[in-house]
Amino acid sequence: MVFDDEKNHFPPLTEYYHYQIGRVSEGTALSYLNVLESFFYWLKTKSLYQGEKVKWDSLTLAVKSAIKQYLQKELGCKVRDQDSYEKVFLTNKSKRTVNHFLAAIKAFYKTMKKIGMYNYNNPLVNLDLVDQDLNEVKGERKDRQRMPKIAGTEEPVNYRKVTDSYFKIMNDEWVPEVIGEWDLPYKVYNAGEKSKWNLRDEVIIRFLFETGARISEILELTIGDYRNRMDKHEFSAFNKGSFKRRSKFIRISPETLKLLIRYINLERKKFTNNPVKFENLSNDEFIFISQRGGKYKYTAFYNNWSKIISTAGMKLNPHKARHWFVTSRLRGIYETSTSKAEIEDKKKQLIGYMKWRDSETINVYEHLYDEEKFRDIHEQMIQTYTRREKEYLKNKKSNKETFATKVITTPDKQFDEDWLNDFYEGME
Structure with a gap:
């Protein structure tokens, strides 16, 4: 109400x-x-x-x-x-x-x-x-369908x-917010611990930053989505506009997988009407559930997210984690590539992973997408995240400020921000 x-x-x-x-x-x-x-x-x-x-x-x-x-x-x-x-x-x-x-x-x-x-x-x-049918636009060939x-x-x-x-x-130009603060996830994790988050929300928030998926896609994940992938760190997921059809996959880190297993085996079992082991759960059961045993809805998650973000002293909605993922991934591409050709190749892999649906672009890149290539790149990214998280927590305890916390966005002659703007627009 x-x-x-x-x-x-x-x-x-x-x-x-x-x-x-x-x-x-x-x-x-x-x-x-x-x-x-x-x-x-x-x-x-x-x-x-x-x-x-x-x-x-x-x-x-x-x-x-x-x-x-x-x-x-x-x-x-x-x-x-x-x-x-x-x-x-x-x-x-x-x-x-x-x-x-x-x-x-x-x-x-x-x-x-x-x-x-x-x-x-x-x-x-x-x-x-x-009274006009906006779809009935005549083609250029007389008496022929467009x-x-x-x-x-x-x-x-x-x-x-x-x-x-x-x-x-008339002049609609969407300008994305480039979020290049390396320590953003760890600040959120730290605030989550202070606000005494539950294991379910910790896992979901880690999913947000590690996968680049939308929150709706994460909350809709089922047991079957995990079983459908051969790699133990991956899940099948639907994409915006796919009408719940699992048209893409997402990847998480080994650390987050451990937390997920702990959540399913311990915390989740407390609230489900079917407290069986993972291997006995049916494929259509949602991974993340509410305390009443039903599907964990966005409104409930957002209330918990707001408390965590408030504790961190920030204004941030869950979708910004997706922007952070793309920004940090793209910067990682420029940092680790040795040639322009390698940069372009990794961009295409990123486009494929994110399922950029712009019809003029995705059709060109779709056949170039290689899951194995992205899997290797993602594992390198997760290793970097894990190292940065440990550095952040270590410096947090000693009240030291890391170099990364001071840098929000640094100008880079190589960094193609126009491409990122176009990519964001398609991603939305």
């Missing part, structure tokens, strides 16, 4: 959240809630249309006006009227959540219309395009031009 600032139940967001579960991931639904809560509080306290405060269920025109104000005053955007829609321009003051906010608010009003809680037109939809993008014989369609959104971001 969602409550407002006066601790009263706020049914629209409660209904919206439950409607979204099953349509989007639990993590996405929760992140939408976070940005919408901020908007509705602003709506209640600061919005103004024709001399009155705007309510969430006000007339379409009033809500549109309020959203425009919010984009300008709170999110740092410039908004320009363009016939039947509004152009949204990002500035150097714009927050990173602009795109996320527009997606969340559009989905919110779409939901309210669906369940009959909003009686007017969706403020986020351009009515001039409602050729697929992969054929390369027709110019790709720019769907931004025909989107039905009323607010259109």
Whole structure:
């Protein structure tokens, strides 16, 4: 249930959240809630249309006006009227959540219309395009079906031009946060120990930093995902957009494997309705479970993660561990490679491991991907992580600051940050 600032139940967001579960991931639904809560509080306290405060269920025109104000005053955007829609321009003051906010608010009003809680037109939809089928775009050959993008014989369609959104971001350029602080995982581990984390969360957080997987992919791991791989340090996993099909694998360190075995044999058995040994567990059982014996959900994990991060005195969401993995892996490629050809080869292996799904890039690299090559590189990386963790803990006890803690991002003439930006965009 969602409550407002006066601790009263706020049914629209409660209904919206439950409607979204099953349509989007639990993590996405929760992140939408976070940005919408901020908007509705602003709506209640600061919005103004024709001399009155705007309510969430006000007339379409009033809500549109309020959203425009919010984009300008709170999110740092410039908004320009363009016939039947509004152009949204990002500035150097714009927050990173602009795109996320527009997606969340559009989905919110779409939901309210669906369940009959909003009686007017969706403020986020351009009515001039409602009746158009955005997929029915004619090809260049007369009376013939449009050729697929992969054929390369027709110019790709720019769907931004025909989107039905009323607010259109015109200069959408996603700039990733490069996280190059070597000691970040160990600071989180140290905070976890201080906050007395349980073994389950310790294993999950180590998975985040060691594999580069999304938290949703880790929480969905089953016993069968471990058995499906021949290497004892690997798991089959689904990828974003694979519809739960196990289309990739992830690797962990020997140390994390030991902790996982201890978790399954000891802590996990306390909460399961089927307290049998690992070899007797069925393939479809989730590896990580709640204290009630069910699937360990993102909301429950995020609450525990927040406590740990708060103890560390940081602001960090679980997805940043994925960015840290890619940044540190890419820097490792540059540090250990002796030629440009070797750098490019290792980049392709990284792309294959991460399952970068950009259709123009992944198709080129897919056949070059070699699991054995990545396995060797990953083992070298894990050895480096293990050594750095020991150094960090040793210096932590003696109150010494390691050189790595002082360096967040160092300029490197060889380091191709533009490539990393493109890679991040595809990775998201």
